[in-house]
Amino acid sequence: MTEDTSIKNNQTIALGEIPVLDYAQFSAHNISLLQQEYNHCVNYFAFPEGNKLKLISCIANDMEHTIAVFSTVVLSDSTLPSLTKHHLAFHSFEREIHENYGINYSDHPWLKPLRFPFDRADKNSRIDNYPFYSIDSEELHEVGVGPIHAGIIEPGHFRFTCNGEQILHLEIQLGYQHRGIEKLFLKKKKLLQRTTLAENIAGDTVAGHTTAFVNLRESLCGYRAEEDLQFVRTLALELERIAIHTGDLSAICTDIAYQLGSSVFGRLRTPVINFLQLWCGNRLSKGLIRAGKNNFPFTKENGEQLKNLFEEFEPDFNEMYREFKTLPSVLSRLEKTGMVSNEQALATGTVGMSARMSGIVRDIRSTHPHDLYPQLNHDPAIKNHGDVYSRTQIRREEILQSIGYIKEMLKNIPTENKSRQELKSPSPSSFSLSLVEGWRGEICHCAITDEKGELLHYKIKDPSQHNWLALALAVRNNEISDFPICNKSFDLSYCGHDL
């Protein structure tokens, strides 16, 4: 018997094609797949089928460029042995299944609520009465930060257990930003409403989440995006990466009180987002990416503007970065701060930059490429120290790499396709999966349709869901005063996580 069905990124299959294993087999298959470093879990979720729950696991194989999909059906009040006990990377997925549907795990190390959603199984579990982990000791003290932070940033609560100035343990509490997005995807029936929802999952990853949504939608409708649509999506993704990475370099400088870097990197972000506005009317590209159509054709003139932009951007950026990385006072704050080892990053299932900083080659652009990425032959930027400096260096390399890709793409701007096919209705009783490498890492959207082709279930996974635990590990044994810089260097999403 086949244990899984192997699909490609953006492939739609009949729901019936997903093998249903008994839980013991399902569990064993998950655990055995994750023994290989080239396999990792991109999504694992439950959805109700009558009074039972179907659990669907999606394990990406980075060598074969495929995703293994398989499932099991369990009773909604079951107590199950956990997968997390065998592989920590499942921890957030199982916590979510527990929180949303009440499934119990007999040996999960930490069934902490993930986001306190409005439809959680246990209404007594509330965000304001959560018992934080604490150590009873006269030597140690606790520091609580948030949910509202000092700057203009999203809310989340950080509870530190400290020995003097040193952090022993950090517990992160999320869920404040929960807006019920996945349920709204089912409730709002119009395509434009759903696209708008996708654009509002995380406002710093508009291109990332919207591309995942439209690619998924088109796959469900059997639509193959023409080259000009693929061009727009790839370009928007790379511009988003440049803009946010540059902004993050500025923020890292701010957190170490390096004023010049903060101002210069900050102002270098401006022309990039202003270009997005010039092209599509919105600095964060809201309104740009649409399923089966394009409202803002990219013109030759836009191409020239972009070329000129980079001609000015690159020398200023390089000059600033050179100065920045030669300052001992900068390096001493970044090097060996907030380290995550390769073993930790692997065990916790990190993705995106948070994996690549610790020597893990994980990048959807090269392993499960979509849109124009197959042509770009992306070679991921890898660092090995897993510290704030690695995350800084990756940003610089990726910015320059993205500029290179864009210059390459500008040599061959596709003409607007004026005779597009109609976007048909989504295929019935299907399952579809879409992976996109956003600037933060791997985004995964999954959809299941009913016999009429209507959405039955919509599952979103932001890379932050994997990576928040890496931040908690990174700050251990660091000075508490280094927390802001550690946090900034990961720059994880609260709203993307909380949904």
Added chain:
Amino acid sequence: MFGNFKILIHQGKQYIPDVTKAEVPGIFRGRPQISNEKTDTTALAEICPTEAISLNPVSIDLGKCTFCGECAIAFPDKIKFTKDYKLSTNDRERLIVKEGDDKLITLNREIVRKEISEYFSGSLKLRQVSAGGDNSCELELNACGNVNFDMGRFGIEFVASPRHADGIVITGPITENMAAPLQNCYDAIPEPKIIILAGTDAISGGIFIDSPALNRSFLDNYKIDLYVPGNPVHPLTFINGVLELIKRRK
């Protein structure tokens, strides 16, 4: 040191000299104009993802509009978005743009609280609370203070503690899980406690309007001093709105 000077010189002048007159580049979806042209208005209203369009007369509620621009693309003779970024007002009614009228959106001076212009025309400190915000308005509010927009030159700044703040800027549709922290923050601010709603999500709930995960009851209890539309708000929309709010009365 020498390197630093070189870098500084290479930056040139980055600030926008006059934020009240600056032009935004390219296309921008600012204040809409709705013509008197006859069209299939039902089809027009049907497009809108957030029910921002009402009929008889055709009007757009900028407190609900996500500025996606789809209505203007489908009915270009009926709806046009101009580059006018001055969208802020303290009068909720003024956010509703009707067909045929081409009025600028301004503050209603009559209802600006007297103490606001009395105390804050030279300096205003604000505390930002993201209550389910998607981080887009937050990015743009941060940008207000950068070297381009440089809001600090007007004495307007975001501060870390509500105790140091004169008012609160709320982004996001206000989630249930943020309702209590928002109230706590508001309570900690000294009088007269200015409230600014920044972005479509904060003003109306936006695309999240009917989500059971929200709790917007905070807004029922207080008077809002300024509405700043946008998805996200443009820094120029925010800065101009706040400058108008704190302008000293003659």
